[in-house]
Amino acid sequence: METHKQLTIGLFGFGVVGEGLYRVLQQTPSLNARIKKVCIKNYGKKRNGPASLFTADKYDLLNDRDINVIVEVIDDADAAFTIVSTALKNGKDVVSASKKMIAGHLPELLELQQQTGRSFLYESAACASIPVIRNLEEYYDNDLLHSIKAIVNGSTNFILTKIFEEGLDFKQALLLAQQAGFAERNPQLDVEGYDAVNKWTFLLTHAYGIMERPASILFSGIQHIHAADAEVARAKRQEIKLVAQAQKLKNGKVAAFVLPQFVKQDDPLALVKNEYNGVVIESAFADKQFFYGKGAGSFPTASAILSDISALRYHYKYEYKKLNHHLPHELSNDFFLRVYISFDDASVIPRERFEWIEEWHAREGREYLVGVISHRELKSAEWWKENNVSLILAPDPVIEDLELRKLKRKSLELAGVL
Amino acid sequence: METHKQLTIGLFGFGVVGEGLYRVLQQTPSLNARIKKVCIKNYGKKRNGPASLFTADKYDLLNDRDINVIVEVIDDADAAFTIVSTALKNGKDVVSASKKMIAGHLPELLELQQQTGRSFLYESAACASIPVIRNLEEYYDNDLLHSIKAIVNGSTNFILTKIFEEGLDFKQALLLAQQAGFAERNPQLDVEGYDAVNKWTFLLTHAYGIMERPASILFSGIQHIHAADAEVARAKRQEIKLVAQAQKLKNGKVAAFVLPQFVKQDDPLALVKNEYNGVVIESAFADKQFFYGKGAGSFPTASAILSDISALRYHYKYEYKKLNHHLPHELSNDFFLRVYISFDDASVIPRERFEWIEEWHAREGREYLVGVISHRELKSAEWWKENNVSLILAPDPVIEDLELRKLKRKSLELAGVL
Numbered sequence: 096m097e098t099h100k101q102l103t104i105g106l107f108g109f110g111v112v113g114e115g116l117y118r119v120l121q122q123t124p125s126l127n128a129r130i131k132k133v134c135i136k137n138y139g140k141k142r143n144g145p146a147s148l149f150t151a152d153k154y155d156l157l158n159d160r161d162i163n164v165i166v167e168v169i170d171d172a173d174a175a176f177t178i179v180s181t182a183l184k185n186g187k188d189v190v191s192a193s194k195k196m197i198a199g200h201l202p203e204l205l206e207l208q209q210q211t212g213r214s215f216l217y218e219s220a221a222c223a224s225i226p227v228i229r230n231l232e233e234y235y236d237n238d239l240l241h242s243i244k245a246i247v248n249g250s251t252n253f254i255l256t257k258i259f260e261e262g263l264d265f266k267q268a269l270l271l272a273q274q275a276g277f278a279e280r281n282p283q284l285d286v287e288g289y290d291a292v293n294k295w296t297f298l299l300t301h302a303y304g305i306m307e308r309p310a311s312i313l314f315s316g317i318q319h320i321h322a323a324d325a326e327v328a329r330a331k332r333q334e335i336k337l338v339a340q341a342q343k344l345k346n347g348k349v350a351a352f353v354l355p356q357f358v359k360q361d362d363p364l365a366l367v368k369n370e371y372n373g374v375v376i377e378s379a380f381a382d383k384q385f386f387y388g389k390g391a392g393s394f395p396t397a398s399a400i401l402s403d404i405s406a407l408r409y410h411y412k413y414e415y416k417k418l419n420h421h422l423p424h425e426l427s428n429d430f431f432l433r434v435y436i437s438f439d440d441a442s443v444i445p446r447e448r449f450e451w452i453e454e455w456h457a458r459e460g461r462e463y464l465v466g467v468i469s470h471r472e473l474k475s476a477e478w479w480k481e482n483n484v485s486l487i488l489a490p491d492p493v494i495e496d497l498e499l500r501k502l503k504r505k506s507l508e509l510a511g512v513l
Numbered sequence: 514m515e516t517h518k519q520l521t522i523g524l525f526g527f528g529v530v531g532e533g534l535y536r537v538l539q540q541t542p543s544l545n546a547r548i549k550k551v552c553i554k555n556y557g558k559k560r561n562g563p564a565s566l567f568t569a570d571k572y573d574l575l576n577d578r579d580i581n582v583i584v585e586v587i588d589d590a591d592a593a594f595t596i597v598s599t600a601l602k603n604g605k606d607v608v609s610a611s612k613k614m615i616a617g618h619l620p621e622l623l624e625l626q627q628q629t630g631r632s633f634l635y636e637s638a639a640c641a642s643i644p645v646i647r648n649l650e651e652y653y654d655n656d657l658l659h660s661i662k663a664i665v666n667g668s669t670n671f672i673l674t675k676i677f678e679e680g681l682d683f684k685q686a687l688l689l690a691q692q693a694g695f696a697e698r699n700p701q702l703d704v705e706g707y708d709a710v711n712k713w714t715f716l717l718t719h720a721y722g723i724m725e726r727p728a729s730i731l732f733s734g735i736q737h738i739h740a741a742d743a744e745v746a747r748a749k750r751q752e753i754k755l756v757a758q759a760q761k762l763k764n765g766k767v768a769a770f771v772l773p774q775f776v777k778q779d780d781p782l783a784l785v786k787n788e789y790n791g792v793v794i795e796s797a798f799a800d801k802q803f804f805y806g807k808g809a810g811s812f813p814t815a816s817a818i819l820s821d822i823s824a825l826r827y828h829y830k831y832e833y834k835k836l837n838h839h840l841p842h843e844l845s846n847d848f849f850l851r852v853y854i855s856f857d858d859a860s861v862i863p864r865e866r867f868e869w870i871e872e873w874h875a876r877e878g879r880e881y882l883v884g885v886i887s888h889r890e891l892k893s894a895e896w897w898k899e900n901n902v903s904l905i906l907a908p909d910p911v912i913e914d915l916e917l918r919k920l921k922r923k924s925l926e927l928a929g930v931l
Contacts, residue, residue: 119797125656125839224799226652233651234644236823238543239816363805366784379537381642381806381816387781388802398657398799405654409834416827421543 100163100408102128105156105187107178108168109135109142109149111276111393112192116166116400117144128164128404132156136169157181164407165189166400170280172196183207183215190403192396194220195284198293198309201300205415214412219399221294222247222372224388226402228413230376231301237417237424239379242342243302247294249370249391250278250285251317251337256368258325259334265320277370277391288316288337292353295339300415302341303349304423311426313474314353319485323461324437333357334365335487342377344495348427350470356488357435363387430470431497433489436479437463443482448472450497451504467494518581518826520546523574523605525596526586527553527560527567529694529811530610534584534818535562546582546822550574554587575599582825583607584818588698590614601625601633608821610814612638613702616711616727619718623833632830637817639712640665640790642806644820646831648794649719655835655842657797660760661720665712667788667809668696668703669735669755674786676743677752683738695788695809706734706755710771713757718833720759721767722841729844731892732771737903741879742855751775752783753905760795762913766845768888774906775853781805848888849915851907854897855881861900866890868915869922885912 104120106113113133120128133144138151156162157178165182167175167189175193180200182189184207191197197204197217208215218228222245231243246252250272257268269286272278284290292314299305299312317337328335336358341351358365363385367373372390375383389395417423431450438444441462446452452466473479479486494500522538524531531551538546551562556569574580575596583600585593585607593611600607602625609615615622615635626633636646640663649661664670668690675686687704690696702708710732717723717730735755746753754776759769776783781803785791790808793801807813835841849868856862859880864870870884891897897904912918 115798123656123797126654224802226648229652230644230648233824233829234647234820236544236820238541239819239823378816379541379819380533380812382813384642384804384806386802386804389800394798395800398796401657401797402652402654405657406651409832409838411651414827420827 100127100410102164102404102407103162104128104130104164104166104404105159105162106130106133106166106168107153107156109133110168112168112397112400114143115393115397116168119397119401126405127408131162132159153178157185163187164404166404167191167193168396168400169193172199176200179204179215180207183211183213186211186213188214188407189216190400190407191215191217192219192400194290194293198296201297202306208412214407214410216403216406216411216413218403219396221298222374222388223249223390223392224395224398225372225374225386225390226399227298227374227386228301230386231298232413232416235302235376235378237303237421240302240343241377241379242340243298243374243376244338244340244364245298245374246336246364246367246372247298247339247390248285248291248337249372249389251291252367252372253277253370253391254286255317255335255337260368264322275370276393286316286318288314288353291316291337291339295351295353298339299341299349299351300418301413302417304415304417304421305349305351305426306418306423307426312351312353313470315355315480315486317355319480320355320487321437321461321485323463324485324487327435327437327463328357331357333359333490336364336367338364338488342493343424344427344430346427346429347424349424350427350430350493352470354486354488356492357490359490362490428471428474431467431494432470432473432492433465433467433494434492435463435465435487435489437461437485439483443478443484445478448476451501465489467500518545518828520582520822520825521580522546522548522582522584522822523577523580524548524551524584524586525571525574527551528586530586530815530818532561533811533815537815537819544823545826549580550577571596575603581605582822584822585609585611586814586818587611590617594618597622597633598625601629601631604629604631606632606825607634608818608825609633609635610637610818612708612711616714619715620724626830632825632828634821634824634829634831636821637814639716640792640806641667641808641810642813642816643790643792643804643808644817645716645792645804646719648804649716650831650834653720653794653796655721655839658720658761659795659797660758661716661792661794662756662758662782663716663792664754664782664785664790665716665757665808666703666709666755667790667807668700669709670785670790671695671788671809672704673735673753673755682740693788694811704734704736706732706771709734709755709757713769713771716757717759717767717769718836719831720835722833722835722839723767723769723844724836724841725844730769730771731888733773733898733904735773737898737901738773738905739855739879739903741881742903742905745853745855745881746775749775751777751908754782754785756782756906760911761842762845762848764845764847765842766847767842768845768848768911770888772904772906774910775908777908780908846889846892849885849912850888850891850910851883851885851912852910853881853883853905853907855879855903857901861896861902863896866894869919883907885918
C-alpha cells in the first residue's frame with residue numbers, strides 16, 4: 096500500500112480558479128492538502144483571505160522547503176515557465192494549467208521531470224473537466240489507438256453554437272463568450288486556433304508519443320468562417336466545429352491538424368454545444384468512445400486541478416509511455432484532405448494546386464467549391480488564409496489512397512454519374 | 514522507467530471475444546503478448562487455430578510456469594472463480610470479464626490480490642468499451658465525487674430503445690437483442706436487472722469504497738414496464754432507462770440503487786441508445802462529465818480486455834484507493850424516492866406506506882400515481898414487484914430533507930396550488 100503524501104501547496108494566481116481552489120481545499124481536509132502561501136502579481140488588490148497568506152515575491156514559495164507542491168494558474172506563459180522549471184529544480188511537484196507554456200516548452204519540461212524525478216501534471220490544460228490526458232496516457236495503448244478527434248476550445252465552440260443556434264453574427268457571439276468568461280483575455284488565441292493547436296500539441300504526445308512544436312501542425316481558427324458557410328452547413332443538415340484530429344495512416348505515421356470541419360448530425364461532436372468540449376476516440380475493436388464535459392470556465396478547470404492534486408498524494412507521474420515505452424509515431428505529410436472552400440473572387444483560388452475539384456457552386460455573392468488538396472499544399476501556402484477565403488474540411492476529410500480514389504472517380508465519370 | 518513485461522497468456526474461452534483477442538494479439542506483435550494455450554469446454558468443436566493451441570484441461574494453463582497471465586472470458590461464474598483464484602495463487606496476473614463472478618466474490622478476490630501481490634483487472638466487466646473502472650479508481654477522488662449515474666446494461670437499453678423508437682413490444686425487442694448478441698444466454702440476468710446490479714456492486718467499490726453484496730442493493734429490471742408507461746413517458750417528452758445511480762448524502766453516506774427511471778431530454782443518458790452504455794459523473798466543480806461507448810457485444814469487450822492486457826505490461830494494479838486510502842463510504846437507508854407507479858388494480862397499492870401521494874391518474878384500463886416513499890419500504894416490500902405493478906423513478910428521485918419537502922407541500926396546499 097502506497098504512503099499517503101501530505102501536501103503543502105504554494106499557489107501562483109488568485110483569480111476565480113485560484114480562489115476557488117483555496118476554498119475547496121479548506122472545506123476538504125481529507126485531501127490532506129493545505130495552501131500555505133499564495134503569490135499574486137497585483138499585491139495592492141483586496142483579497143478574500145488572511146493578509147498573511149499573500150506575497151508578491153515568488154521566492155517566498157519557490158524557496159520554502161516546507162512547500163512540496165506548486166500549483167500555477169497564472170495567465171503569463173513566460174512567467175509560468177520560470178515558476179514551473181524553478182519549482183521542479185527545487186524538488187517540488189507541480190500542477191499547471193498553462194497550455195501555451197506547456198505546448199511551447201514540452202521537451203524542456205520532460206527533461207526537467209527526468210532530471211528531478213518530480214511530478215508535473217496538467218490535466219486542466221486540455222479539455223478542463225474531461226480527463227483526456229490521463230486516459231490517453233494510461234488507458235489507450237497507441238498500438239490500439241486508431242484516431243482521436245476532439246473539440247478542445249470551449250470559446251470557439253461557444254461562438255459557433257451561438258452563430259448556428261441563435262443566428263448571432265461573429266462579433267456578438269464573441270462578446271457573449273468574453274462576458275461569460277469563456278474567451279482568453281486575448282480572443283485571438285481562441286478565435287485563430289492558437290489555443291486549440293497548443294492543446295493538440297501535447298495531447299499528441301500523450302496519444303502517440305509525437306513531440307512537435309505547435310508551428311509544425313496544420314491549423315487555423317474560425318475567424319474566416321463566412322455567414323454563407325453556415326447556410327451551406329444548414330442546407331446539408333450539418334454543423335461547423337473547430338475540430339482537432341489525429342489518425343494513424345497505413346504508412347504508420349499520423350495525420351494531425353486543427354481546422355474547421357463540417358460535422359454530421361450522427362457524429363458525437365455534433366452534440367457538443369456552447370463551452371463544452373468533446374473527445375471521440377477510436378481504438379481497436381471498441382468502435383467510438385465519447386468523452387464529454389465542460390472545457391472552459393473556472394470551475395471545470397479547478398476540478399481538473401483538484402484531481403491532479405489528489406493524484407500527487409499517490410505520487411502519480413505521467414510516464415509518457417507512448418514516448419518512452421513505444422516506438423513513438425511521427426507526423427505525416429503524405430496525405431490529402433477533402434476541403435470546402437468559399438470565396439468572393441474566384442481568381443484567388445489556385446485551381447491547379449488541387450488534385451481535383453468535385454463541385455463548383457457559383458452563386459449570388461459567395462461562391463464555393465469542394466475539392467481534394469494535399470496536406471503539403473495547405474501547410475505551405477497562405478492563399479486560403481487570405482482574400483476573404485474560408486476553408487472548412489469535409490466530414491472524414493483524410494484521403495490516403497489517392498490513386499484508388501482517382502480511378503474510382505474516373506470510372507464514375509465514364510459511367511456518366513459525375 | 515518501468516520495465517516492459519513480456520506477457521505469455523493462457524486464455525479460457527474461445528468464443529467471439531476469445532477468438533477476436535487471439536487474432537488481434539497475433540496482428541499486434543508490439544504488444545509483447547502471446548497466447549500460448551487456450552482452454553475450451555467443448556474440445557470436439559472445430560476451431561480456427563492450430564490444434565496444438567487447445568486443451569480441455571485447465572491445469573495445462575494454470576500449472577504452466579511459462580504462462581504469466583490468465584485471461585478468462587467464459588460464461589460460467591463458478592468455474593470462472595475457480596480459475597481466477599487458482600491463477601492468482603499460482604502467481605499469475607489475471608484479466609476477467611465475468612461480472613457476476615466478480616460481484617459475488619469481491620471480498621475474497623481483494624484478499625487474494627493482497628496475499629499474492631498479483632494484478633486482477635476487469636475493465637471489460639462494466640460498460641465494456643468505457644474505461645469507467647480506471648477513471649473511478651485513478652481520477653475521481655471520492656471526496657470530490659458527488660454522484661455517478663449510469664446505463665450499464667446494453668441489452669435492456671437496446672430493448673427499451675426498440676420499444677420507444679420502433680414501437681416494438683417487449684418480446685419482439687428481446688428477440689432482436691438476442692439475435693444481435695447483446696443479451697446474456699439467460700435473458701433473465703439482463704431483463705430483471707441482475708447484470709446491472711452485479712456491475713453496480715463493484716463500480717460502487719471503485720467509486721466510493723463501498724463493499725456490499727448485490728443483494729443489499731435496491732434493484733429491479735425492466736420486466737414490469739407496461740406499454741402504458743411508455744405512453745406516459747412520451748407524453749412527458751421523457752424516456753425510460755434502466756439507471757444505476759449513486760449519490761452522496763448530507764449524512765456522509767451514499768444512496769445507491771438500480772431501477773427504471775424517467776429521463777429528461779436534456780439528461781446525457783437520454784442520448785444513450787441501443788446497446789450503448791453511458792456514465793454521468795458529477796464531481797466538485799466539474800458539473801457533469803459524460804462517458805459514452807458501446808457496452809455490449811464482443812468487440813467492445815475485447816477492446817477493454819486488450820487495454821487491461823497492455824496495462825499489465827506496466828505492472829498496473831487496482832489499488833482500491835477509496836477502500837484503502839480513504840474512509841470508505843457506507844450505503845444509506847435513510848432517504849426517500851419519488852416514484853411513478855402504474856397498476857391495473859388500485860387495491861394492491863398500500864397507500865399508507867407512502868409519505869405522500871402527489872398525483873393519482875385513474876384512466877381507462879391502466880391507472881398510475883406519483884408519490885414519495887422510503888427506500889426502506891421499497892427495499893423490504895414485494896408488493897411493487899407483483900400484481901402487474903410497474904415502478905419507475907421520477908427524474909432526480911432522491912429526497913433527503915423530507916421535513917422541508919413536507920412543509921413546502923403544506924404551504925402549497927394552503928396556497929391552494931395543489
